[in-house]
Structure formats: C-alpha cells, structure tokens
Amino acid sequence: MNQGLVIETPPLDVYEQMAADEVLCGELPCRYILRFYNWKNPGITFGYSQRYKTIYGSVSKEISRYLEMARRPTGGGIVFHESDVTFSLIFPWPREFKPMKAYSMLHTAVNAAYRESGIKSEISNAAAANYDINHPAAMNCFSNPVDRDILYNGKKILGGALRSFGDYMLYQASIQAENARTECSFHREIITKAFAGEFNVIWVKTELSESRLEKTKELALLKYRTVQWNERI
Template identity: 25%
Template structure:
C-alpha cells in the first residue's frame, strides 16, 4: 500500500500557503517527496487570483476585513478569483493520473464527494454557464471541475497545475463565508450552505475518505524547520 504524507492544518498568509503548495509540487516532481494531502486556512483573509488572471477591480487592492487589509495573492494554478475567508482549502500533490485533465480532476475530487456525503451533503460536478469566461469570480459559476449541491450551490471550487506528470490540485471549500464581504468584493449575492461541523471534524472525515479512495496510508508529518527554510527562501 502506498504511503502519502498528511501535513497537519496550517494557518498562514496566502503568500506562504502558495509557496508551500508550489514547493511540494516541485519536490514531488523531482522525486524528493511523496504524494501529499494537506488542509489549510488563510490569515489574513485573502483574494487569490488565477495564474493567468490579469483583470480585476482596482478597489480589490484596498479592501479590508475586521480591521486588516485583505491580501491579494496569485495562485500557481489557473481559474478565477477566490475569496478566502471562512473557507478551508485542500491541496493534493500527486502523479500518475494520466494526461486527461478532466479525468485527473475527477480522480482527485472523488474523495471530496465521498467525504462530504458522509457529512450529509451530496455533491456533484458543475456545468459552466455561458458567462464563465467573463466572470472574474470563481464562485460565480461552476465548471466540471467544481462541486455543487443538488440545488446547484457551489461548495468547492478547484484549480490545477501540472508540471510533467505531477499535479497540484487545490480548492476552496466554503464553510462559514461572510455574505456581506462576498457581496462587497464581487458585487454579487452569495448562496450560503449551512455547514455546522468543525474544521477538525471536516479534516478528519475528508482525510479518511482520501485514504479509502486512493487506497493509501498516511504518514502524518508537519513541515520541518529545514523545509520551512527552503519554502520561505525559494
């Protein structure tokens, strides 16, 4: 049975979180690190832009929430802007899923579907509307790489980066979003799902679902001091 690394939940800035994901991708690509699953939260609140997303409202540069500036950070992956407040992010770094991007998305997302089902929320893949290309808001539409409820409410938005045969897929799961802040940022209303479980319960359930889906064992290991040093100086 293959062994993956499970990194305990990290709360950090968006710049740091994206540096960790990028470092893990490169370490796995160069065969220095096993496949990895991790969950994390963003502090302070942030807006992450897709790697190729060049257009966004100027006022995003001066937003605040609870007295702190909202960080604007660029993801290494594609897609549209995501507001990271009241959400939990997952990241999977793995390889060997073939060249078809959508099949790889679904091979990874299946553990999320299974885990959320155990928590009482049924999810399915979204279908992009005609306005997807022009919508700067990731949660304003749902593609086949995203997971929505049966009522069409988007719960998880995911993005992917490939280098050679290696994949970084990370995604935002909306747990307790601030509807007023969301409306301020995107000038759109948000459909909120009432997610009652704690982040700890969610992580434990999704980790178990990942172990069963990928048929793996986890080695739980926080980032070491030397790894932090590499990540923060890259």
C-alpha cells in the first residue's frame, strides 16, 4: 500500500493555481499528490501549445466576467473555471510519455467510481485523429469531447491534460457537471476513491506548507502572470 497526500491550499487565483502544481512537481513531497483547487475568483486556463492571439480572440466576449487567464503547463484546450471542480494529480510515470495511455487509465478509474455511485457516466470513443487545439471548433475543451473523456447524458463532464516532469506525470482536470460545486464533496470523494484504488494509495490530508505557498506566489509572479509565458506563442 502506498501513501499519498491530499493537499489543501488557501484560495488562489488562476496564476497561483498553475504555480502551485509546478512547485509540487518540483519538490515532490510524496510520490502521489492530489490537490483540489480552492478558487479565489473565476478564471480561464488554456493549453501549453495553444496560440495566445487565437485564444484571446475566442474568449474576448467573456473577459468582462473572467478577468484572469493563464497558460497551463499541461496541454489541452480552453477551460472556464467558474462552476467546476478543478483538481490536479501528480503520480509516478517512469516510462515513455504516452498521454493517451495515461489518460485512459485515469478516466477508466474515475468513470468506474462514478458508475459504482449510481451515476451512469461513460467513456467517450470520439475519434481524435483530427483534433487541433488551435482550430476554432476544437479550442474550447468542454465543447469538444475527445477520445477517453468522461460523458454524462452525452455531455462531457470531465476532461484533463497531462505533462511529464521527469519520472512523474502532472494531470490537471476539471469536472463540469451541473452540480459540480453544489455537490463538491461528492465529486471530491469520487476522485479520491478512484485514484486510491487505481494506485493502491491511502490518502493523508495535509495543507500546503508556508514555504511552498511562498514559492507558489513567487513563481506565479515571475512566470504565470507574465506576458512572456502567457503570450509565448
């Protein structure tokens, strides 16, 4: 049996959320780390390889409501964070980077946990061969379900993005079910249970240390708030 950490943080903005995940990937206080985002205010994240000008043009009508927009260290498309449950998972992956294999493993576990709870979710089998995160029709992550996403009544309710950090993988995900925040504890329990079973983990709850919180705020300022990062392509 492995031990994992469920790390609680104070309310963070979109830049600090991205920074917190990178800090934890860099320091790795445990081999398995699960973190549910505590949002200070609404925000938008977009994928590492998406073009900023195209993204900005796509969401400009929403900017009055979503004042903060940050590029993720992971891939994928645009995600609006207002009523979702957002979380990240760091786990060992000492092998070739094959995102679809990891994505399938994670979502199969989560889907099984939802179905065991009585939610009739399903895994998408949508073809992803022509998926282009910079194409207007595919830029918004949740309006464009792809292979291995989790669906409920035909609508995408969970999607995620990955990045390899050495022998570890960072998975950043969003649950966009209608009751995501009103029933937040239910969805958190599903995710916690799913990954406990998949990785044979006992979760221990803890808080982000003061030193890591300071590093998070510093990294947010020096990287995730900057034009150099957000408009890098």
